[in-house]
Amino acid sequence: MILSPEQVSTFFKAHWTVRKYKNFKMPVEHLDVILEAAQRAPTDATAQMYSFVRLTDPVLRKQIADLSTNPHIETASESFIICADVFRLEQILKTYDFEPASIPNIAIHFGIGDAVLAGQSMLIAAEMLGYRGCWIGGLINAPNEISELIQLPEGCFPFAALTIGVPDEEPVHRPRLPRNQVVHENTYRKPSAEELKIGAEQMASITARGNWAQTLARYFAKGGGMEAREVKMKEFLQKMIYRGK
Amino acid sequence: MILSPEQVSTFFKAHWTVRKYKNFKMPVEHLDVILEAAQRAPTDATAQMYSFVRLTDPVLRKQIADLSTNPHIETASESFIICADVFRLEQILKTYDFEPASIPNIAIHFGIGDAVLAGQSMLIAAEMLGYRGCWIGGLINAPNEISELIQLPEGCFPFAALTIGVPDEEPVHRPRLPRNQVVHENTYRKPSAEELKIGAEQMASITARGNWAQTLARYFAKGGGMEAREVKMKEFLQKMIYRGK
Numbered sequence A, B: 001m002i003l004s005p006e007q008v009s010t011f012f013k014a015h016w017t018v019r020k021y022k023n024f025k026m027p028v029e030h031l032d033v034i035l036e037a038a039q040r041a042p043t044d045a046t047a048q049m050y051s052f053v054r055l056t057d058p059v060l061r062k063q064i065a066d067l068s069t070n071p072h073i074e075t076a077s078e079s080f081i082i083c084a085d086v087f088r089l090e091q092i093l094k095t096y097d098f099e100p101a102s103i104p105n106i107a108i109h110f111g112i113g114d115a116v117l118a119g120q121s122m123l124i125a126a127e128m129l130g131y132r133g134c135w136i137g138g139l140i141n142a143p144n145e146i147s148e149l150i151q152l153p154e155g156c157f158p159f160a161a162l163t164i165g166v167p168d169e170e171p172v173h174r175p176r177l178p179r180n181q182v183v184h185e186n187t188y189r190k191p192s193a194e195e196l197k198i199g200a201e202q203m204a205s206i207t208a209r210g211n212w213a214q215t216l217a218r219y220f221a222k223g224g225g226m227e228a229r230e231v232k233m234k235e236f237l238q239k240m241i242y243r244g245k
Helices: A005-014 A030-041 A056-069 A087-095 A104-126 A139-140 A142-148 A195-205 A214-219 A226-242 B005-013 B028-040 B059-068 B087-095 B105-126 B136-139 B143-149 B193-204 B212-220 B226-242
Strands: A049-055 A076-085 A132-136 A158-165 A183-185 B049-057 B076-086 B132-136 B156-165 B181-186
Touching: A005 A158, A005 B028, A005 B105, A030 A104, A030 B005, A049 A056, A056 A076, A056 A139, A056 A142, A076 A087, A076 A104, A076 A183, A087 B193, A087 B212, A104 A132, A104 A158, A104 A226, A104 B005, A104 B105, A104 B136, A104 B226, A132 A139, A139 A142, A139 A158, A139 A226, A139 B105, A142 A158, A142 A226, A158 A226, A158 B105, A195 A214, A195 B087, A226 B105, B028 B105, B049 B059, B049 B105, B059 B076, B059 B136, B059 B143, B076 B087, B076 B105, B105 B132, B105 B156, B105 B226, B132 B136, B136 B143, B136 B156, B136 B226, B143 B156, B143 B181, B143 B226, B156 B226, B193 B212
Parallel strands: A049 B181, A183 B049
Antiparallel strands: A049 A076, A076 A158, A132 A158, B049 B076, B076 B156, B132 B156
8 A cells, every 4th residue: 555645644634632432342353453553563673562451441441541530541442551561571581591681771761662653553553444542641640550450560661541432522633833843954953932932832722821831831840740740750660660770 | 534454454564674775865745744744643742842853964874874883874765863852842941931840750751752653653654655664773872972963952862763765675574472462451461481482482583593582682681782771871861861860
């Protein structure tokens, strides 16, 4: 299958993130194809340092929906926890009498990388079939509790959740930053204050109050919501990935 | 555009990683579409914590090809450094008089996530157009040197490189682990030693000597190549992301 630039453009332009789904059971042949797409994704050294935990138990779905404050984890056709995972890799090494190295920064680097490569391939496969989905960063609100619920072993941590289903809401177009602030040529070009303001204005329509910097600040500035999560995540990674090293 | 399960399956099955490219200049309308696909990718809070550095300077391409030991960075139609980036986000906050929080673990988590979401969308768009590509983890051999060459600011680091072009080699089918070792239901299921051996045998064909565990061990076991890289990456992240915090 080779598509024209217009077809590819139309396909990616039609991407939108959905948080309200119809009650719809995904046919098993669709589930099979999106998981196949995930598994065909490239991974570092083909080491496949990721795992998916598919959530089918309604009680578990509700618990994780509550912990991550994303109700659509309960209602989507399919809900997954997308994990970085060096546990299995370490088990393979041990099975063949090799001692795993202590490489926590590498594990996080390629673990997240592999998990997202597989997850994004799965989402795009689902979008090709006509579904829509949502990546959920909110697992960082409760990494410990969620990892215990799905019984993740050391060496494994939940990067994000991913829901897929049939939309029960209308598409909304969300803008992006100007390309010349995101794509650089040969060397990183720092945008001027003027350009940053143009970018922030271009993004304003995704915010309730029309002030993108303020929205970002609520998460990423001093006193914002990410500071408490940083503490939680540091402790959590210390336990699951650094393991005292 | 809605595709059948068979079409989606055929598309993803046809994915293969290419390291030898024909001398071919990508038409500007193709480049435009693959960058559009990258920018349409979802990112955490639509904060777009990534940057691409497109390599067009032949001297720079050669330097980075050598540093990462991936010669196809020189010869591909397009070569990119795919970066995690909170520098721009911090600049936006500062421009609007907010003080950025110190959240290095969050920056790495969502920075890598956003970078890979955008990069994998770009690669899949290129594959839809008939190109093939290669994600390159080898930047971790020389993160300092590469970041200096492309002048990355603090808050930004190179996750991987990505080459795209027209293959000048034959497709090779690379196997994957059995699905039931990668996709779990509700709780993480630890594979038995027997299953791990079946998985390793299934992966054996990607290795020169038919022993996957040994190949993995050369990277990921005590004494393997990742240990030195771990030290380098830790120092590098300390400087660029943790910044003494």
